[in-house]
Amino acid sequence: MDPAQLIPIVDPIPIPGPWFDVLLIITFLAHILFMNVVVGGAVISLAGHVSGKGVPLSRSLSKRMPTILALTINMGVAPLLFLQTVYGQFDYTSSVLMAGYWLAVVGLLLAAYYGLYIYDFKFDGLGGLRTPLLVLTLGMMLWIGFMFSNNVTLMLRPEKWFDYFTTNGAGFLNLDDPVLYPRYLHFMVGSLAVGGLFVALVAHFKAEPEHLETGMVWFTRATLVNIAVGVWFLMALPKDIMLRFMGGHLPSTAVLVLGLVGALALVWSGMKRNPVLAAVLTVITVLFMVIARHIVRTAYLAPWFDSSQLPVTGEYSTLMLFLFFLAVGLPCVFWLVRTYLKPDNAQGDA
Numbered sequence: 057m058d059p060a061q062l063i064p065i066v067d068p069i070p071i072p073g074p075w076f077d078v079l080l081i082i083t084f085l086a087h088i089l090f091m092n093v094v095v096g097g098a099v100i101s102l103a104g105h106v107s108g109k110g111v112p113l114s115r116s117l118s119k120r121m122p123t124i125l126a127l128t129i130n131m132g133v134a135p136l137l138f139l140q141t142v143y144g145q146f147d148y149t150s151s152v153l154m155a156g157y158w159l160a161v162v163g164l165l166l167a168a169y170y171g172l173y174i175y176d177f178k179f180d181g182l183g184g185l186r187t188p189l190l191v192l193t194l195g196m197m198l199w200i201g202f203m204f205s206n207n208v209t210l211m212l213r214p215e216k217w218f219d220y221f222t223t224n225g226a227g228f229l230n231l232d233d234p235v236l237y238p239r240y241l242h243f244m245v246g247s248l249a250v251g252g253l254f255v256a257l258v259a260h261f262k263a264e265p266e267h268l269e270t271g272m273v274w275f276t277r278a279t280l281v282n283i284a285v286g287v288w289f290l291m292a293l294p295k296d297i298m299l300r301f302m303g304g305h306l307p308s309t310a311v312l313v314l315g316l317v318g319a320l321a322l323v324w325s326g327m328k329r330n331p332v333l334a335a336v337l338t339v340i341t342v343l344f345m346v347i348a349r350h351i352v353r354t355a356y357l358a359p360w361f362d363s364s365q366l367p368v369t370g371e372y373s374t375l376m377l378f379l380f381f382l383a384v385g386l387p388c389v390f391w392l393v394r395t396y397l398k399p400d401n402a403q404g405d406a
């Protein structure tokens with residue numbers, strides 16, 4: 057049977073698909089950076105408890121993590137909508153094929169959210185229970201991330217969807233895909249780096265030099281490890297896609313080279329212990345990586361789909377309305393975040 061027969065028919069969309077691709081890339085960048093901070097922050101907190109030396113830092117992080125998880129979720133909604141708008145026929149299908157696992161994400165997310173709140177509000181009373189609670193909460197967040205990686209890689213492999221007929225309709229994941237593991241690990245090691253950077257940034261603005269050093273050490277070491285994981289990820293890609301990034305396709309190669317230069321610059325800024333420079337470079341580097349990830353998706357789907365060929369109804373007014381609210385909304389969000397980060401306003405810090 058031809059896998060193309062399993063791909064649902066597309067519906068027309070208001071404006072050309074590439075518009076949504078751009079919005080998907082930008083909003084996903086925001087989602088992934090917040091996700092990095094909350095997952096990395098939880099790991100660094102845990103390390104503080106396990107070593108016994110980092111409890112003040114864990115306490116400081118505990119106050120911020122519930123809000124950052126909320127922002128991660130909020131920032132996830134926009135890319136989810138854009139993803140479904142353009143790639144719905146792939147993403148809905150993979151979501152249905154892994155339905156049980158996928159629906160469980162909602163419950164686990166709520167539980168993880170509660171976990172972070174309890175960790176914050178009952179920090180002192182929890183005593184020795186802090187570590188198991190954090191392990192459980194972190195485990196749920198790691199599992200959720202793994203489900204996202206499964207979903208967005210399963211959607212790229214219509215030929216794998218035939219498993220539905222051999223598993224008697226039971227849900228399944230994309231575990232036999234060699235790309236899944238380095239890809240997921242790349243995100244999680246990145247979380248350690250960005251989590252460390254967050255610690256360093258907060259320390260920088262609150263003049264806490266000891267936390268600054270801890271944060272920058274996490275950032276630098278994790279980035280070094282992630283360069284190796286990134287190479288593994290690249291090598292695990294199907295050969296034709298990998299070769300695109302190695303000179304086979306100029307724009308793809310340029311994006312990867314810029315991302316790699318960015319990664320080296322991150323290590324340099326980490327060694328200089330300069331969190332502000334590191335933060336600017338991180339946003340730029342992760343942007344290149346997110347674009348590279350988008351190129352990977354486009355290349356995987358090329359035999360079946362091209363977003364610029366989607367039927368369009370031409371209702372540009374919806375785009376204008378969206379851009380208007382984005383332009384008005386974004387400054388409000390920045391103001392909210394800035395207000396929140398001010399020392400006097402950080403929850404429980406007063």
Ligand code: HEM
Pocket residue numbers: 080084087091095128129130131132133135136137139165168196197198200201202204205206208209239240243
């Ligand atoms: C603890 C919570 C979460 C974690 C750890 C997490 C982690 C991740 C990771 C690791 C990826 C990348 C997967 C890959 O490319 O292999 C991802 C993608 C994504 N996440 Fe999240 N996520 C979380 C919550 C959410 C929520 C609540 C939403 C939506 C409301 C969301 C929306 C998305 C979307 C739409 C993508 C894929 C975007 C694309 O493929 O272009 N995430 N997430």
